[in-house]
Amino acid sequence: MFVPFKIRKSTIDAVCSGYEYDTKFITQKLKTNINLETIKQHFINGTKLQEEWFPTKCYDSQFQVFISHAHKDFEFVSSLAGFLYQEYGLHSFIDSVYWGYVAELLRDLNKYYSSYVKDGVEYYDYHTGNFLSANVHIMLTNALMRMMDACECLIFVDSDNSMKYRLKQTTTPSPWIFEEIGFSQCLRINIPSRYKNKVTVSLNESQNQSTIRMFSAKQEPRRANFDYQINLKDFKELTQLDLVTYKGKLYDNKLLDEWYNKYEVHKVFQKMFN
Numbered sequence: 001m002f003v004p005f006k007i008r009k010s011t012i013d014a015v016c017s018g019y020e021y022d023t024k025f026i027t028q029k030l031k032t033n034i035n036l037e038t039i040k041q042h043f044i045n046g047t048k049l050q051e052e053w054f055p056t057k058c059y060d061s062q063f064q065v066f067i068s069h070a071h072k073d074f075e076f077v078s079s080l081a082g083f084l085y086q087e088y089g090l091h092s093f094i095d096s097v098y099w100g101y102v103a104e105l106l107r108d109l110n111k112y113y114s115s116y117v118k119d120g121v122e123y124y125d126y127h128t129g130n131f132l133s134a135n136v137h138i139m140l141t142n143a144l145m146r147m148m149d150a151c152e153c154l155i156f157v158d159s160d161n162s163m164k165y166r167l168k169q170t171t172t173p174s175p176w177i178f179e180e181i182g183f184s185q186c187l188r189i190n191i192p193s194r195y196k197n198k199v200t201v202s203l204n205e206s207q208n209q210s211t212i213r214m215f216s217a218k219q220e221p222r223r224a225n226f227d228y229q230i231n232l233k234d235f236k237e238l239t240q241l242d243l244v245t246y247k248g249k250l251y252d253n254k255l256l257d258e259w260y261n262k263y264e265v266h267k268v269f270q271k272m273f274n
Contacts, residue, residue: 001066002152002192003265004184006235009073009159012080015243019082023097046139053100054143056150063093064253066151068180070161071096077157087247088255092155093147099140106136141179148183152192153256156181156235164227171227178228185234192253195266236263 051057065084069077074096081092114129115122148154156162156177164171172178238259246255260266 001148001154001184001187001190002195003260003263004154004156004235005238005259006156006158006232007080007238009076009157011238011240011243012076012157015240016076016079016083019079019086021078021082021092021094021097022085046135049105050139050143053105054095054140055099056143056146059093059098059147060150063091063147063150064152064256065090065092066148066154066180067092067094067157068154068177068184069094069157070159070174070177072161073157073159080155080157083243084255089251090253090255093151095144095147099143102136102140106133109136144176144180145183145187148180149187149190152190152253153259154180154184155238156184156232166227169229170232171229173225173227175226175228178230181230181232185231194253194257195260 065081067077067081074094077094078097081094084090084092109132110124110129113132114125116125117123162172162174162177164173172181236259242259242262246258250258
């Protein structure tokens, strides 16, 4: 990943209303039904299951933009993705469009491994359920990190569902947004080849270690609500002008270049690594 941006819901509503996200450019279609034979084994091939349910290899180099958002905001987030594709040819990755849902995968796993009948009574083994949940969420975490690393930039969508402003602190109720923002601050800086002449520094390509916090969902009478403090000070804000100024004039990565130039990104990196 190169640069993180943020955009307000009001900006998307003002510019992107009416656009639909077309996914026809994807060369490999997601396998939407789990292969039960994959999970009905003594040893589950976690690598294979991850690539079936949260594929990343088949999408290499097909996306320029990773959109981080609250799942309740999918409708207008897909409008943003449609706008970027139709007006500028930019391909945006939205996890719920291309990946299966964690809940569905866990449902099938728990149905086979965690539920059992004894003396005519159906039981649920919570220890097994927690073990399965941990493994599946680690698969999703790994896939998210790989996709964010593969995309050139990240756009975080600031809405009432994704952000809370309390006591001068910026928080999110979503553990996944918390994780994605954390990844954006820990992943390697991957400078596009067209920028390597501007940023004449050698980067340390070693892998950065990131701390992963995950919370497994429980089905209980009361809902547990979390808040995670996040820091967006390094995110460059996109305005309505940033979206509409170059309509019909630029295509593909040239729009991203204009955004980078606005914030003099190459100069920022020059100072960081000199």
